[in-house]
Amino acid sequence: MQIRPTTTEKDFDVFVDTLHAAFGMFPETPVESGGLWWSALETDRCLLAETEDGRPVGTAATYSFELTLPGQALVPAPGVTAVGVLPSHRRQGVLSAMMRHQLTDLRAQGEFLSVLLASEATIYGRFGYGPATYTGHLQVPRHRSALATPRGVRGAPGTPAPDSATETATGTNGGTNGGAATGTNGGSVEVLSRTECGEILEEVYDGYRRAQPGALSRPHRWWAQRAGQPPISPAPRYVAVHRNADGAPDGYASYSIDSGTLTVDETITTDDAVFTALARFAIGHDLVTKVVFKHVPPEHPLRWQLVDFRAGEVSGAMDWLWVRLLDVPRALTARGWLTDGDLVLDVDDPFLGEHDRYLLTVRDGKADCAPTDRQPDLSLDIRDLGSLYLGGTTPSTLVRAGHIRPHHPQATPLADTLFRTERPPHCLHWF
Numbered sequence: 001m002q003i004r005p006t007t008t009e010k011d012f013d014v015f016v017d018t019l020h021a022a023f024g025m026f027p028e029t030p031v032e033s034g035g036l037w038w039s040a041l042e043t044d045r046c047l048l049a050e051t052e053d054g055r056p057v058g059t060a061a062t063y064s065f066e067l068t069l070p071g072q073a074l075v076p077a078p079g080v081t082a083v084g085v086l087p088s089h090r091r092q093g094v095l096s097a098m099m100r101h102q103l104t105d106l107r108a109q110g111e112f113l114s115v116l117l118a119s120e121a122t123i124y125g126r127f128g129y130g131p132a133t134y135t136g137h138l139q140v141p142r143h144r145s146a147l148a149t150p151r152g153v154r155g156a157p158g159t160p161a162p163d164s165a166t167e168t169a170t171g172t173n174g175g176t177n178g179g180a181a182t183g184t185n186g187g188s189v190e191v192l193s194r195t196e197c198g199e200i201l202e203e204v205y206d207g208y209r210r211a212q213p214g215a216l217s218r219p220h221r222w223w224a225q226r227a228g229q230p231p232i233s234p235a236p237r238y239v240a241v242h243r244n245a246d247g248a249p250d251g252y253a254s255y256s257i258d259s260g261t262l263t264v265d266e267t268i269t270t271d272d273a274v275f276t277a278l279a280r281f282a283i284g285h286d287l288v289t290k291v292v293f294k295h296v297p298p299e300h301p302l303r304w305q306l307v308d309f310r311a312g313e314v315s316g317a318m319d320w321l322w323v324r325l326l327d328v329p330r331a332l333t334a335r336g337w338l339t340d341g342d343l344v345l346d347v348d349d350p351f352l353g354e355h356d357r358y359l360l361t362v363r364d365g366k367a368d369c370a371p372t373d374r375q376p377d378l379s380l381d382i383r384d385l386g387s388l389y390l391g392g393t394t395p396s397t398l399v400r401a402g403h404i405r406p407h408h409p410q411a412t413p414l415a416d417t418l419f420r421t422e423r424p425p426h427c428l429h430w431f
């Protein structure tokens, strides 16, 4: 078997056909307006696995994303995608060979991490990827969706504007028919059809992802090609756009209504008060019995804002972004840190056949990380370091799961304190 990059248009067509066959799908008929999920693929970042006689049997590719780390550092993050092996050639090591080839290439290109979304959670751990962000849907029956008055803090996130009605099951920003509804702190909410949004969504998303640890960039080609999931795709959607008091868009929620259920695809903002205003808008809809907020991170404040805590039902809770570290010192020094401390990590990377020990030293929010022969505080697999990296899970959870081995009683609380982040990571970009 050989693995090679696609270099010609014909190669890329073969790649797309092989990928579809691997997923048991039929290649969609291309349309001029784009909208095909694979139309954002970067043709110079695709790999084909072929048998000795030149028959294509496997595919893998990467997107060139930027990932936001704790401390709001923006770093390059190849996003592994389009992984498929023909059903006739599975469990013969084709994926393993492609993963090895791809990780070696990425390292040679100077990348220090890569990310992916896993079709099945059992596939990628062996290649050193660990689940690093989590997501779920928050479903609220509208008749139990009243939001509580913020307790004791004037002007806190979610405080209704002075001229709004108080919180009720119909919310404060009701009205869906094109008019501007009251937002927060003098802002407003306006309903636009997806096609009326112009560049607004791209710009608001870009501001959001730069501030949100775990978020990925959505390169312009995604919006231009209308590739991906709503609201990027051409699927019809309404969009509630929140504008600040100066009229500048600072948040949006894209949504659709079907059989009495209003489903919000994504609520994008860096401002909790704007999120609340958009949530009030969604639950303020007449003729709706249920509101589903998709892609809400665990521990989201919205659940705590409900008068009836039990009204918020979490479903579809799952891993989202998986992280693979390719260069531990560069990765650990790239992110921000909240607390000073020293930690010795003994890191095993069975897939790449490496085993190294590092001293992580954090001072004033910045880390230094260098090989050491000091006694380790923790021993862990590279996949578990990937899971800790963005702060989405704690070392103590993985110690309790039996995956991380502490070498003394202070090691786990020390690591918990050190890896803590200012905000839980979250990613909602599908690729």
Ligand SMILES: CC(=O)SCCNC(=O)CCNC(=O)[C@H](O)C(C)(C)COP(=O)(O)OP(=O)(O)OC[C@H]1O[C@@H](n2cnc3c(N)ncnc32)[C@H](O)[C@@H]1OP(=O)(O)O
Binding pocket: 022, 023, 080, 081, 082, 083, 084, 085, 086, 089, 090, 091, 092, 093, 094, 095, 096, 097, 116, 117, 118, 119, 120, 122, 123, 126
């Ligand atoms: C980032 C993304 O693109 S996610 C999309 C992934 N693609 C799909 O889900 C499409 C459908 N599935 C496929 O195309 C293939 O089954 C793949 C790509 C998942 C696996 O390809 P294969 O060539 O069969 O994998 P390979 O033979 O290298 O397997 C390596 C190991 O992973 C295991 N493995 C492979 N696929 C799976 C799976 N779906 N579930 C559990 N274990 C798996 C194998 O058993 C093997 O284990 P071993 O090393 O202990 O023997």
